[in-house]
Amino acid sequence: xxxxxxxxxxxxxxxxxxxxxxxxxxxxxxxxxxxxxxxxxxxxxxxxxxxxxxxxxxxxxxxxxxxxxxxxxxxxxxxxxxxxxxxxxxxxxxxxxxxxxxxxxxxxxxxxxxxxxxxxxxxxxxxxxxxxxxxxx
Numbered sequence: 516x517x518x519x520x521x522x523x524x525x526x527x528x529x530x531x532x533x534x535x536x537x538x539x540x541x542x543x544x545x546x547x548x549x550x551x552x553x554x555x556x557x558x559x560x561x562x563x564x565x566x567x568x569x570x571x572x573x574x575x576x577x578x579x580x581x582x583x584x585x586x587x588x589x590x591x592x593x594x595x596x597x598x599x600x601x602x603x604x605x606x607x608x609x610x611x612x613x614x615x616x617x618x619x620x621x622x623x624x625x626x627x628x629x630x631x632x633x634x635x636x637x638x639x640x641x642x643x644x645x646x647x648x649x650x651x652x
Contacts, residue, residue: 522627529620536592536614539623542569553579565589569597580604599629606630 528535538544540563545555551573559568567586572579582605588596592614599608608629615622 532616532621535621
């Protein structure tokens with residue numbers, strides 16, 4: 516992926532790995548997990564799993580966008596990846612989450628890799644300043 520934007524975040528959750536996996540694998544919970552996600556739904560029949568298809572709506576720098584994807588990695592309760600298959604603003608992308616049991620619960624690592632179209636790159640460059648602003652509390 517040329518001109519790749521890569522973002523990685525880690526979080527420790529004081530819950531067992533199986534509970535964390537179940538919550539995060541449920542598409543209904545995606546808007547609760549990521550502030551930019553407005554909605555997500557499975558478009559293929561059957562339970563979520565390898566090669567299940569999804570549709571996602573998100574708001575990036577105030578611009579609503581949608582994309583369709585497929586689950587390209589499914590290893591409960593250790594890893595899952597959803598890859599972008601169709602989008603007007605993304606050339607390609609993937610969201611990978613890994614889960615590691617720890618003595619105090621679960622460590623989750625989310626890696627997002629995106630290759631954006633030119634209009635989206637411009638929004639990212641100029642609008643990125645908005646997200647870096649940390650208002651006083």
